[in-house]
Amino acid sequence: MKHSTLMAAIIGLSLSSPTFADKWDMPTPYGDANHPTQVARLFAEEVSANAGDALSIKVHSGGSLIKHPEIHRAVKSRQVQIGEVFIGRLGNDNPIFKLDNIPFLATDFDAAMKLYKASKPEIEKQLEEDGLKLLYTVPWPAQDLYSNKPVNSLADIKGLKMRAYSPTTSRLADLMGTTPVNVPFSDVAQAFTTSVIDAMVTSPSTGVNNQSWDYISHFTTVSAWIPKNMVFVNKKIFDKLDADTQNIVMAAAANAEKAGWELGRKNGVEHTNVLRDKGMTVSAPSDTLQSELRAIGKTMVKEWLDESGETGTAIIANFNQ
Numbered sequence: 001m002k003h004s005t006l007m008a009a010i011i012g013l014s015l016s017s018p019t020f021a022d023k024w025d026m027p028t029p030y031g032d033a034n035h036p037t038q039v040a041r042l043f044a045e046e047v048s049a050n051a052g053d054a055l056s057i058k059v060h061s062g063g064s065l066i067k068h069p070e071i072h073r074a075v076k077s078r079q080v081q082i083g084e085v086f087i088g089r090l091g092n093d094n095p096i097f098k099l100d101n102i103p104f105l106a107t108d109f110d111a112a113m114k115l116y117k118a119s120k121p122e123i124e125k126q127l128e129e130d131g132l133k134l135l136y137t138v139p140w141p142a143q144d145l146y147s148n149k150p151v152n153s154l155a156d157i158k159g160l161k162m163r164a165y166s167p168t169t170s171r172l173a174d175l176m177g178t179t180p181v182n183v184p185f186s187d188v189a190q191a192f193t194t195s196v197i198d199a200m201v202t203s204p205s206t207g208v209n210n211q212s213w214d215y216i217s218h219f220t221t222v223s224a225w226i227p228k229n230m231v232f233v234n235k236k237i238f239d240k241l242d243a244d245t246q247n248i249v250m251a252a253a254a255n256a257e258k259a260g261w262e263l264g265r266k267n268g269v270e271h272t273n274v275l276r277d278k279g280m281t282v283s284a285p286s287d288t289l290q291s292e293l294r295a296i297g298k299t300m301v302k303e304w305l306d307e308s309g310e311t312g313t314a315i316i317a318n319f320n321q
Helices: 002-016 035-051 068-076 095-101 109-129 167-175 185-193 204-209 235-239 243-277 287-320
Strands: 022-027 055-060 082-086 132-139 144-147 161-164 179-182 200-202 218-220 228-234 281-283
Touching: 035 055, 035 132, 035 228, 035 243, 055 243, 068 082, 068 228, 095 109, 095 167, 095 287, 109 132, 109 228, 109 243, 109 287, 132 235, 132 243, 161 167, 161 200, 167 179, 167 287, 200 204, 204 243, 218 243, 228 235, 228 243, 243 281
Parallel strands: 022 055, 022 082, 161 179, 218 281
Antiparallel strands: 082 228, 132 228, 144 200, 144 218
16 A cells, blocks of 8 residues: 555656756767867757756767767767767768768858758758758868978879878879878877878868967968768657757757858958968969869769769759859
């Protein structure tokens, strides 16, 4: 009798008590000084503040919870609920993710946004096939060339070891006559100082956050492309939220995307100036180098269209309208 009374009391208490918040863990690959992580924290704070007892999100930056190569799988398998990845890292999973790293296709932010809008439906479709829902993207500044000597043509870097961080950047290194070496963001400084790599094509933000002036002398503003990070959630987990909480998450995601694109533009200018102020030689590409790189871009667009078929052709046609 006492046992039955106790159980009834417990059940009654559980029914009358407020619902405890769902707690989502959000692994991100980059450290707190990087603007995608800053945007992720703003997103998490907005959701947690507005969702009340329904949902809170904790950001785990810099690969501290899950390393970058494993984040996509971890969200897909529901090891964590939500995560952020560099889109190009998933290029081997589907060609749509390679498009984000194609050089000299969309080289300024207006063009990058246009390409994003043209490709977003297919990105969402492919994520959905993995049981994932796209929330928002954050662009990096345009990708530029770092080296320890002036580069006036590809002949000047032929045979050097070039940092690669996605299937597309590996292919770019090959076409530039360099040897691709896979080096994650966190290991860039050590890779240069130990001669693992001799050059890289990446954003001015990467250079600032890794204090590249300590080990690299030249920065050439080739503006190769504007890659993005994307944040996605496991769709089954998202679908379990009530409608009001879902709306809160999506509103915060829209705000995060707006802030992220604004920061990408702002950092492109400011961080290039920081590199110059710290003593690096900042220069525009020569006509020869620009011509050679644009020829590589055309090759890579053609290769991507061959791989992506009718879907890719439709995206590029939409982009070119």
